[in-house]
C-alpha cells in the first residue's frame with residue numbers, strides 16, 4: 157500500500173514512513189493511493205467480533221508490511237486495553253431509529269483516544285526497531301493535545317510539544333495537558349486561535365531545515381494513521397445494527413474534518429452508509445461551504461464547544477482531493493487561494509461532495525437546549541459537541557434509515573456548559589478526581605514561528 161499527497165508533488169510513501177513523517181513535503185496530506193474494499197461477506201463476518209478483532213480486519217489492508225499480523229494484533233490489543241468500557245465504543249439508543257456512539261471511554265475522555273492510543277503503540281514499535289528519536293509537535297483545540305500527551309508521555313524516544321490556544325480550551329482540557337509531570341511533555345499556550353496553532357505547525361513542517369533538524373513528527377489528523385484508526389468504529393457500530401444487510405447514516409460533530417472523513421473512507425471500503433452529516437457549531441465554514449460552495453474564512457468566535465472552534469479545516473483538503481478527481485494541481489491552487497481568504501468549489505466537485513455529505517449548523521442556544529432535552533427526555537448527559545451532533549441528526553434524519561450520532565467527548569470535560577443546561581455537574585472519573593489539585597506546568601508563547609522553533613530546539617537540546 158502506497159500513500160500519495162493531495163498536492164501531487166511529494167514522493168509516494170509506505171505506511172510506516174507516512175505515519176512517521178506527518179505532512180507531505182509539498183505541503184499536502186497523505187491519502188492511500190487506492191482504497192481497499194471489503195466484501196459484504198467480509199463485513200457480515202464481523203458480527204459478534206470484539207472491537208479489537210474488527211479493528212484488525214479493517215486496518216490490516218492499509219498497513220502493508222509495516223508490521224506482521226502478530227505484532228499488529230498485539231499493538232491493537234495494547235491500545236484499547238486501558239479503555240473504561242468492554243465494548244470500547246458502545247452504542248446506545250436515543251430514540252426510535254437514533255443511536256449514540258459513545259466514543260469517550262478512553263483515557264482522556266474523547267474520541268481522540270481511539271486513534272492516539274494506537275498511534276502511540278505504532279510509533280513505539282517503529283522507533284524501537286529503528287533506534288530513531290522524534291519530536292512530535294501537535295496543535296489542539298483541547299482534545300488532541302491531551303490524548304497525544306497521554307499516549308506519548310514518559311517515552312524516551314519522543315518529545316511531545318502541544319500548542320493550544322491560550323484561554324480557549326476548557327479548564328479540564330487545559331489541566332489534562334498542563335499537569336503531566338513527565339519531562340518529555342511540553343504544553344505551550346499560544347496567543348491566538350486553534351487555526352493559528354495549526355498554521356504554525358504546518359509552517360514547521362514546511363520549514364525543512366527545522367523539520368529535519370528536530371526530526372519533526374505529527375499526530376494531528378494530518379497523520380493518516382489518525383484517520384485510519386477512526387474508520388474502525390464506523391464499521392463496529394454499523395455492523396452491530398445489521399450492516400451490510402442494513403444501511404445506516406452517521407452524524408458527526410465536525411471541526412477539522414478528520415472524523416467524518418474516516419466515515420467517508422468506511423463508505424468507500426464498502427460499508428453501506430447512506431448519509432454522512434457534518435454538524436458544526438457557530439464556526440460554520442464547513443456548513444457554509446457545503447451549502448453555498450464558498451469556502452471563505454471568517455474570524456473564530458469562541459463557543460461552548462471549543463474543540464470545534466475551527467475555520468481552517470485541515471482534512472477538508474482530503475475531501476477536495478477526491479472531489480477534484482485526485483488532481484493535485486487543482487488542490488494546490490485552492491490551498492493558495494485559501495491563504496488569501498478563501499475559494500469557491502467548482503460545480504462538478506460540489507456535486508461529488510453533496511453526493512456524500514449533508515450538513516447542519518447549531519447555535520449556542522440550540523446546543524444548550526439540546527443538552528437540556530437529551531437529559532430530560534433521552535436519558536443522556538451530552539457534552540456540547542455531541543449535543544450539536546444530536547441536534548443536527550434529529551433535524552435531518554430519515555426515519556427509514558438508522559442514524560448513528562457520534563458522541564465525541566465525555567460531558568465531564570465541559571462541566572460548566574453541561575451544568576448550565578442540565579443542572580447536573582458531571583463528575584470526572586475516579587482516576588482523574590484530583591485533576592484540580594495537581595500543579596500545572598505550561599509556557600505561554602507568542603504566535604511567532606521563529607520563537608516557537610527556537611523554544612523547541614532549545615528544549616530538546618537540554
Ligand SMILES: Cc1ncc(COP(=O)(O)O)c(C=O)c1O
Nearest residue numbers: 299410411412413414415463564
Ligand atoms: C470533542 C470533539 N468533537 C468533535 C471534534 C471535531 O472532530 P474533527 O476535527 O475530526 O472534525 C473535535 C476535535 O477535533 C473534538 O475534540
Ligand SMILES: N[C@@H](CCOP(=O)(O)O)C(=O)O
Nearest residue numbers: 296297298299300376377412
Ligand atoms: N478538535 C481537535 C482539533 C485538532 O484536530 P485533529 O483531529 O487534526 O488532531 C482537538 O481537540 O485538538
